[in-house]
Amino acid sequence: MSAHNMTWISYPSKSLAFISPEEIEAFIASQNVISRLMHCYIAFFVPIGLIAGVCILVVFIKGYVQNKAMEHLDSLLLHFTVSNITMILLSFTVITRPDYVRVTQLTCSVLSFLFNLSYFSSQHVLVLMLLILLLKRFPPRTALSEVTQRPMLCVGCVLLCAFCLSLTEAVLVGTDNYHSETDCQLDPLFAWPEYEIVKFTFGFGIPSFVQMLFFTTLLAKEAPAGAPPLRQHIRTHLAVFIVSTTTFICRLFYNIMILFRTTLKLQKSIGTPKNELVTNIAEIVLFSESCASLVLILCCHKPCRDRILEVIRNCRRAHSTNTHLEIPVTPMSPETMSQ
Template structure:
């Protein structure tokens, strides 16, 4: 590994000293792209994601108060929703782009800890959701099946596991010059190369492998005769499968950029403005995925969809009733 001293690192946009007109134009163009993407994300994705997240919370809470219980899948999706709402609030750190948030290294490390906690949290909750869907289809009477009967235990395990991974990442960010002000990103530039390697391995490599394995089992394994049809099973849990595919695609792009940044660190290079642009795009894509998955839950998860349709139906019926009650009064001179 490279030296643990990362003080030489800086963003290409902070060290742009080229006199070439072509390079200056490319630099200005990349800054404009970052700025426009940030404005698009803040103006469209953030309000949409937060609105969808709040609606999901209201639906799940009302259903719980009505039935005094909550299904396994709903509890895990509630946990997933809360993680993504926290991720959206943390994503507001992109507001200064194309510049970066100014903070001390210690504050940046704390921000990174909470970002990684939400990141790992949502990733591994999704794996438990996919596992439960597999068990619902194949119905094996195994110890694994019995272990997942208590969703609270699953949530507790994910929280502890995500906390340990996030704490490890916080240590790898480093504590050198903790009081010095720096340009801060969710994944700090000054973190040691091991930071990105562990994040790729445990935040994408292992979860992606398990996701792909679950899909292979779903499509390749023969289900019991009493199990519902495969495509009916997919239609029943459309939200989960759409979310899984969306997360895989967005996290793939993001983690490829993370690994590429690691190679630059190992080569003792700060990269080019284009490299910086791609990393910023990857970060905004990751945050946009958190917003999109909440919209998918609201639109495709059955309890949420039914509640939304019920609200729309009640509003239409109320408007119709109101219009019918507006009877004109005859004029008597």
């Protein structure tokens, strides 16, 4: 249980006594980098991501109200959108960087639970979307096809799985000193080493392996007769393929830093200011990916793209109508002209 005693751990930026005079300049530079990245993320990525997320929700909800139904893929994209909006809202905890939010360990554990719920949900529903697209191209003759045709059941399974994993992670944060204050990240520094291992395994490792398996099958397996060409299949569902690629790249960097932090914990080391800088960069990249994914869905998913183009055309038509309005001219009498 010695690995579970995390009272010794702290951030390198909070342990200035261990920094040599030669490292002070590098420490100040890393703090400036973290601060500038945070301001860039809050000022640019957050507004764009939230606006894109709200637009997606409006398009899907309005389409459901009009048609009294929603396509299976749209239902999963709606769940993915809600998960990413939640992650963006929770990312406001980085607004104090290069410092950290100062809360009790209990509050930090609750924030971590909500973050992990959104993190696991978005990752697993993305895998489910890729599975549905794979089954569209290679229709199976099993009960699996019937299950994937029930979107509410699929979303329920994803939420149940994400809830169980998030609850497990909440336990691995630790059960001591709940009322003491701490510097909080959404992935708490004081969590047990098993926390990062479980998160990497079930939040990135296994889902990424399954995604690569789906992509390999899609590219290598010959489609049945009558199936559309592969290029057309990818173009039709471009949003899912682009988002899954973007998510993999950004979360790969983030999960590498998670494993590196686990290594430091097992070595009883707090690391260096440079390690802290890279970890903070990876966290901001993860949050930026949530914003970018929503923008990609809005621009690449056909129902959303068509709705946005329709709004733009209506605005242009209204502007053109206003600029071509004739201004009435009052006729002037000869007496008035003579004056």
